Amino acid sequence: MPASASSFAAALNAARDAAGAQDYPKGALYVVATPIGNLADISLRALHVLELADRIACEDTRHTQALLRAYCIDRAGDRLLALHQHNESEAAARVIGWLGAGERVAYASDAGTPAVSDPGARLVAAVREAGHRVVPLPGASSITTLLSAAGSTREGGFVFAGFLPVKAGEREAAVAQLAAEPRAVVLLEAPHRIEALARSLAALGDRVMTVGRELTKQFEEIATLPCSALGGWLAADAQRSRGEFALVLHGVAEAAHQDDGERVLRLLLPELPVKTAVKLAAEITGAPRNALYEAALRLKNESAGD
Missing domain, CATH: 1.10.10 (Arc Repressor Mutant, subunit A)
Known part of the structure; x- marks a missing residue:
């Protein structure tokens, strides 16, 4: 067993001790938040449920299987179900069948909390409509992670906008709407579209923003700068256009x-x-x-x- 797996195995034992005595009803869907980069950010209760669950639905079975193996959780491939944006409705029907048979089913997206910007919302709605219980297991989220480092929510709270439209015209229209939003706004973006987003956000001029790249990972970067400077910040280092991004437009008061x-x-x-x-x-x-x-x-x- 590799040294890293050995250290994670100790975490699994701690999870059994800390969470094992709690109640985990059968016939329930467990929505499990998983790390957004750093594997050590998983909760003890999440580990226990992933080991306890009869089935695990996941955005990508390969990704979730790697997480399970890192923590020495042995789960046969036929106990994992791929449930993603392209098959969520169909896969939800299978999950509901398992819940009806009294099985515990966990759902995990690739990173962070499911059903926010990742798949899972349709699954949860279908499970609730079918009369089954949904149990949320809180944990990592790029949204709250960056907000905690941005210091931008002292007045008025924040708005979660997620991924803006891909088409340039629609994206620029969305940015124009954000310009009138006085509260802080949280955005997400993929590496292959971050430069296009930077060009659109430049229209906001001196409005302050905080950008987070590769949050919780080895090469994490967090910077606060004017929206008009994001393109230059990315261009200053070729590595900065890689990795997943979360961005916070500070509120107008900020x-x-x-x-x-x-x-x-x-x-x-x-x-x-x-x-x-x-x-x-x-x-x-x-x-x-x-x-x-x-x-x-x-x-x-x-x-x-x-």
Whole structure:
């Protein structure tokens, strides 16, 4: 057994101890959140249910089988059912049949929480309509992961927009609607479309955004910058166009904080070191410190060029 598998096996034992005594009714669908990148982010209850379930429906059987094997959960291939966006309605009928026979069925998408931007919503609706119980097992989500690092929801909450339309005209129309949204907005994007999204988001100009790439993985990157700068940020490193993306457009109030922050910086920078000026400006205005630091460096460079 590889060393990594051995360490994960200890987690499975801990899951049995921590979650094994809880009630897991038969004839129920268990919606299981799985890691978005870092395998260690799975919950103990999720591990126990994946081992306990009679069947596992999953977006990609190969992906889920790899997760199961990493944690030393032995599951025969005929106990896994592929359930994805192209066959969700048909596969849901099979799941309902198993639930009717009193089996426990778990559903896991490839990464994160099912039925949000991944498949699963039709399955859950069909199971509920058939009169069976749905048990959610919370866990990893790229949405809340990035929001927790963006600091953009202090006022007004947030809106989840997910993936914008693929066609350029429809995507630009969607961005135009987002421009009028005062709350923070969470977007998701695939690597092969991130540059096109950056071109569309450039229309939002100086509105502040936080971009997260490869969240929870070894090469995770999180940056806060104006929407107009996203294309340049991607172009600065060829690796940045790879991996899955989550993005947060900060609320309009946050953008106003940023404008206030830059005005305060212009007053403080001639008198104080950059780090001190940024710290004070962030405390005074509430603007994100990372964005203020970038603004301070820009202002310093502009001053040096004069």
